[in-house]
Amino acid sequence: MNRPRRSVLALAVLSMLTEEPMHAYRMQQLIKERHKDDVVNVSQRNSVYQTIQRLVRDGLVAVEATERADNRPERTTYRITDAGRVTLDEWLRDMLSTPAREYAEFPAALSFLPNLAPPDAVDALTTRVARLTERLAALDAEVAEVGRFLPRLFAIETEYQRQVVDAELTYVRSLVEDLRAGRITWPRV
Structure with missing residues (x-):
């Protein structure tokens, strides 16, 4: 199996899901409310959805529920998996301990x-x-x-x-x- 591709946004999504299951829009809101958008690029909402889909495909996140309220669009709530928790821990340890080459x-x-x-x-x-x-x-x-x-x-x-x-x-x-x-x-x- 391929190792899941690490990104700052994927790290943020996994971290948000350790708090509770939530939908993509709520994750994006929390990142902004907590000023994490200074370190995590969430300017494009679609990138949050794409990252979640990749994490689902990699088995790090799973669908918790899908619901529709009134005439609003369908909303999917996600939860972190056990593999997601292990990966989050590994990513955090690696990102904290190993300087990365960043191209600013x-x-x-x-x-x-x-x-x-x-x-x-x-x-x-x-x-x-x-x-x-x-x-x-x-x-x-x-x-x-x-x-x-x-x-x-x-x-x-x-x-x-x-x-x-x-x-x-x-x-x-x-x-x-x-x-x-x-x-x-x-x-x-």
Whole structure:
């Protein structure tokens, strides 16, 4: 048998189903309500349904019930299987213990920076500094808000994101400074 394909969304679905059986729309709502959409892409509802179907096919999730209320569309409720619980545990252990190669846009853009003229690069990076500063303030507010009514455990991914954004902000400010001072330059290709 093939190993089930791991994804962040599949991890989120399995995790939601450890709480109770639920339908896809409810999972998507909870992910958004709990601000997990900062780390799990649920912008396309269809991706949640596709992930659930894959988990059903892999035997990690099963249909609990299918019902129709009045003239509304049919709604299927799913539950996690024993194999799903084992897989969730394995995925979490692996994701926590093993750094993954992730291909983010920003490092890719940095690698092709010489395609812009240095002043254009400075302008773009200065805009990034402003946006990172805003993001950092939003993350600080979120950590403070969650801390008012929940234990720290429920904000650790936000704390992590805050540290990453802070480190990126420090780096980009330094890069802009080096570009402005002419310590890094290139002819435009």
